[in-house]
Amino acid sequence: MKKIVQIITFLGMICVIGFIVRVTVFKDNNKDMNDQLKSTELKQSEPFQCENYDENTFYVDGDWYYSRHAKMYKTVWDTYAETDTAYKSPEEFLNEIDKNVKCISEFLKKPDWEKQYRGNEDREIIITVSTTTGKPRMTGGAYGEAMLELPSYLVNLDLSPLTHEITHLIAPNNKTNNYAYSLKEGLATYMTEMMGYPGAHRLGAPVHSLAKQFLNEEHQALIDVIGLQLPSMDYYFDHMYAFYNLSNSFTKFLIEEYGLEKFMLVYMSDYLVEDYSDTYGKSYEELKQEWIEMLEYEESYEYTFEELHIRYYGITSEGSEK
Numbered sequence: 158m159k160k161i162v163q164i165i166t167f168l169g170m171i172c173v174i175g176f177i178v179r180v181t182v183f184k185d186n187n188k189d190m191n192d193q194l195k196s197t198e199l200k201q202s203e204p205f206q207c208e209n210y211d212e213n214t215f216y217v218d219g220d221w222y223y224s225r226h227a228k229m230y231k232t233v234w235d236t237y238a239e240t241d242t243a244y245k246s247p248e249e250f251l252n253e254i255d256k257n258v259k260c261i262s263e264f265l266k267k268p269d270w271e272k273q274y275r276g277n278e279d280r281e282i283i284i285t286v287s288t289t290t291g292k293p294r295m296t297g298g299a300y301g302e303a304m305l306e307l308p309s310y311l312v313n314l315d316l317s318p319l320t321h322e323i324t325h326l327i328a329p330n331n332k333t334n335n336y337a338y339s340l341k342e343g344l345a346t347y348m349t350e351m352m353g354y355p356g357a358h359r360l361g362a363p364v365h366s367l368a369k370q371f372l373n374e375e376h377q378a379l380i381d382v383i384g385l386q387l388p389s390m391d392y393y394f395d396h397m398y399a400f401y402n403l404s405n406s407f408t409k410f411l412i413e414e415y416g417l418e419k420f421m422l423v424y425m426s427d428y429l430v431e432d433y434s435d436t437y438g439k440s441y442e443e444l445k446q447e448w449i450e451m452l453e454y455e456e457s458y459e460y461t462f463e464e465l466h467i468r469y470y471g472i473t474s475e476g477s478e479k
């Protein structure tokens with residue numbers, strides 16, 4: 158009997174030691190990940206400093222909150238405020254929209270961006286913010302009205318859906334040919350970094366380092382058409398994490414190496430291979446090769462989307478607690 162008790166005690170000790178070892182290894186892995194990500198934060202581009210964005214145009218009228226560029230029904234804010242929001246008040250939130258409109262249009266050198274929507278009308282474009290249980294998106298613009306749908310959990314985490322979606326409004330890219338998403342999403346994601354946000358697809362990690370992990374056989378079909386048109390919508394939905402980071406990285410490379418002006422020319426073109434050579438005096442393949450060679454010098458960060466989410470927010474990418 159004594160022996161049996163000794164054996165059980167011994168096995169119990171092993172379990173406890175095993176548990177401690179596992180917890181320590183897990184903590185060390187997390188620490189490595191944190192240190193690795195932290196040490197790269199300095200490698201990010203400096204956020205764009207725009208001028209005179211901090212005027213306060215907030216006011217309340219009936220059941221609505223307003224700022225210069227946005228409006229929001231009171232109950233929309235109440236929904237965001239049910240959990241911890243990244244913004245202290247509706248005033249701070251709507252002023253943040255105004256700041257984004259001002260700074261993105263300044264960065265993209267499109268001070269008169271509203272003209273493209275209003276035709277002969279003289280009305281300003283007002284963004285109506287609403288909640289959604291789906292993905293964030295911006296629609297409209299014509300006749301002075303744009304609609305910005307933002308899910309609560311992204312507002313709560315300050316994951317820059319504002320910058321991303323407002324870039325789509327200021328620099329629309331509604332091609333008649335399908336799947337021309339790469340530069341459109343590339344610019345919206347690049348702007349989140351320029352505005353100093355972590356970005357919903359990279360969560361503060363340096364985008365070139367994240368993109369590097371996708372330079373492989375599995376993503377060759379995507380690399381073949383990066384900056385052009387996607388193989389299909391199914392492909393886009395199946396490879397979103399790779400798609401957003403590769404498009405962001407390619408866009409960042411083009412803008413930072415060759416300037417915004419040339420990039421915007423291709424952006425407004427039909428996304429054909431020839432549009433690159435006409436604009437850059439180098440072929441699409443040559444430019445892509447330069448980008449790939451640059452990525453090879455970057456440190457690699459092989460984190461899944463889930464790992465990044467949990468590391469930063471302690472939640473899964475669906476917004477549920479972990």
Ligand SMILES: [Zn+2]
Nearest residue numbers: 321325342345
């Ligand atoms: Zn987008």
